[in-house]
Amino acid sequence: MQASNVINLHLHELYPSAKQAYQTTTEVDAGMTNISSEPYWWAAAPPQDFEMDSWPTRADVVIIGGGYTGFGAAIPLARAGLDVVILERDQIGSGASTRNGGITSGNLRVSLDKLTKKFGKEKATAFYREGKTAREDLFDFIKAEKIECDLQNCGRLVGALRPDSFESMKRAAEKLNVFLNIKTKVFERADLPDYIDTSRYCGGILRDDIGGIHPAKLLNGMCKIALAESVKISTQTKVLSVSKTNQTSTTSDFRVETSRGLISAGHVISATNAYTDKGQPWLRRRLVPVISEMIATKELGENMVRSLMPGLNMYSEALELGHYYRPSPDGKRILLGGRRMSPDPTKARDRLISGLTSIFPQLSGVSISNHWFGFVAFPFDQLPKLAVHDGVIYPAGFCGSGTVWARWLGQKAAHMVLDDLQDSVFQGVPFRTMPFYSGDPWFLPLAMNFYAIQDKFKTTTK
Numbered sequence: 001m002q003a004s005n006v007i008n009l010h011l012h013e014l015y016p017s018a019k020q021a022y023q024t025t026t027e028v029d030a031g032m033t034n035i036s037s038e039p040y041w042w043a044a045a046p047p048q049d050f051e052m053d054s055w056p057t058r059a060d061v062v063i064i065g066g067g068y069t070g071f072g073a074a075i076p077l078a079r080a081g082l083d084v085v086i087l088e089r090d091q092i093g094s095g096a097s098t099r100n101g102g103i104t105s106g107n108l109r110v111s112l113d114k115l116t117k118k119f120g121k122e123k124a125t126a127f128y129r130e131g132k133t134a135r136e137d138l139f140d141f142i143k144a145e146k147i148e149c150d151l152q153n154c155g156r157l158v159g160a161l162r163p164d165s166f167e168s169m170k171r172a173a174e175k176l177n178v179f180l181n182i183k184t185k186v187f188e189r190a191d192l193p194d195y196i197d198t199s200r201y202c203g204g205i206l207r208d209d210i211g212g213i214h215p216a217k218l219l220n221g222m223c224k225i226a227l228a229e230s231v232k233i234s235t236q237t238k239v240l241s242v243s244k245t246n247q248t249s250t251t252s253d254f255r256v257e258t259s260r261g262l263i264s265a266g267h268v269i270s271a272t273n274a275y276t277d278k279g280q281p282w283l284r285r286r287l288v289p290v291i292s293e294m295i296a297t298k299e300l301g302e303n304m305v306r307s308l309m310p311g312l313n314m315y316s317e318a319l320e321l322g323h324y325y326r327p328s329p330d331g332k333r334i335l336l337g338g339r340r341m342s343p344d345p346t347k348a349r350d351r352l353i354s355g356l357t358s359i360f361p362q363l364s365g366v367s368i369s370n371h372w373f374g375f376v377a378f379p380f381d382q383l384p385k386l387a388v389h390d391g392v393i394y395p396a397g398f399c400g401s402g403t404v405w406a407r408w409l410g411q412k413a414a415h416m417v418l419d420d421l422q423d424s425v426f427q428g429v430p431f432r433t434m435p436f437y438s439g440d441p442w443f444l445p446l447a448m449n450f451y452a453i454q455d456k457f458k459t460t461t462k
């Protein structure tokens with residue numbers, strides 16, 4: 001990326017409020033002929049509307065937002081016999097849960113070493129251990145519930161662009177092995193062609209415990225289960241405010257004001273994450289919404305995809321702003337994503353295409369079928385959260401790794417309501433904001449600049 005591009009980013013164009021960008025989702029790529037601005041995934045599992053038979057005046061639990069977090073919470077609550085209502089501002093599947101790459105990473109952006117310095121060795125390891133459990137739990141859930149979401153236990157390969165970052169990846173992998181018994185395989189450059197046909201990387205590390213899903217089919221499956229468990233869902237229903245009515249009462253504690261009317265609730269779980277609007281100012285001040293976007297190629301054919309990605313794995317790069325990519329579940333296309341670096345959708349799309357061809361020069365001139373974007377949420381300390389404020393439970397801030405974390409921490413939020421002692425190490429971790437921050441991340445271009453410069457050093461051969 002050129003330095004001038006980085007510096008010329010226009011803040012409000014690039015990072016409009018979540019609400020504005022949400023509304024322009026289908027317009028952003030207008031004018032690009034034959035390239036759909038809808039997620040590739042929506043062809044098989046489009047977003048859906050649901051209406052309740054009648055507007056309920058009360059629920060045991062109101063959940064705001066119908067993504068993995070919301071359904072992750074709703075299913076165990078309904079199974080425990082509670083009356084659960086999900087309120088969704090748009091359609092079920094409009095948010096990040098149907099826009100993502102479907103890589104079940106369950107990553108933490110903060111390294112084990114940094115977490116150890118901050119929390120001590122025991123707690124640091126507990127964060128990573130919970131990630132491992134959460135990932136396994138997602139796989140078990142999909143299998144047990146027989147959700148048809150193209151689950152692939154295929155492993156994820158991370159490519160290193162420089163020998164020194166390869167060495168530090170090896171050290172980190174060794175720690176995962178020692179502390180958490182997570183098996184990794186190290187590939188020197190000569191061995192990489194068995195997994196990926198590229199000369200971009202000097203080595204790579206494969207983790208067997210990470211795989212792939214069709215993200216929209218997963219959400220669809222979760223939604224079906226919730227409906228079967230009598231969860232009530234109301235789409236096109238925007239929550240405008242949440243307030244406590246009675247500090248002492250055990251029922252009807254919250255007053256939830258929505259675009260369709262009032263509802264009172266014993267508990268409220270906020271599952272709006274990166275799409276949080278001004279109706280939830282406390283959460284909005286604590287999350288930085290960042291645009292992540294993807295392209296899908298037109299059909300390349302199974303032979304071509306297999307020749308480029310013989311391992312048919314999930315893939316990513318050891319860079320701050322590196323790309324993540326994968327074959328489509330049918331093995332005929334390649335999907336690639338990254339962070340948005342330009343306010344101009346054409347340039348943003350071209351950056352992704354150039355990312356794709358820098359990995360696979362064989363794809364020079366490739367046609368793209370879809371280019372779409374969504375938001376991912378970062379807390380300031382880049383650690384996922386399971387917080388409580390004024391009685392509302394907030395699972396949030398999955399830093400672009402929510403296919404695992406969102407459902408898991410949504411589920412943990414349900415267990416907090418049920419008070420059944422299924423604790424999480426994320427409970428009680430401070431959820432801080434910054435002075436003068438209200439949810440519009442004016443500083444993001446600077447941060448992106450900073451990361452782009454860091455990446456420049458990581459891609460220069462030593």
Ligand SMILES: Cc1cc2nc3c(=O)[nH]c(=O)nc-3n(C[C@H](O)[C@H](O)[C@H](O)COP(=O)(O)OP(=O)(O)OC[C@H]3O[C@@H](n4cnc5c(N)ncnc54)[C@H](O)[C@@H]3O)c2cc1C
Pocket residue numbers: 064065066067068069070087088089090091092093094095096097098099100101102103104105106237238239240271272273274275276277279292293294324337372373374375376398399400401402403404406
């Ligand atoms: C392009 C892209 C690629 C990604 N790739 C990956 C990946 O490969 N692997 C991975 O692990 N993660 C990935 N992620 C991240 C992952 O998708 C998210 O972390 C996860 O889906 C978050 O789920 P959620 O339920 O918390 O939020 P969402 O699915 O975003 O749902 C939030 C919902 O809240 C609703 N809402 C907001 N405000 C209100 C209101 N006032 N009233 C009612 N409803 C409201 C929104 O309409 C939205 O539907 C990616 C994300 C994007 C955008």
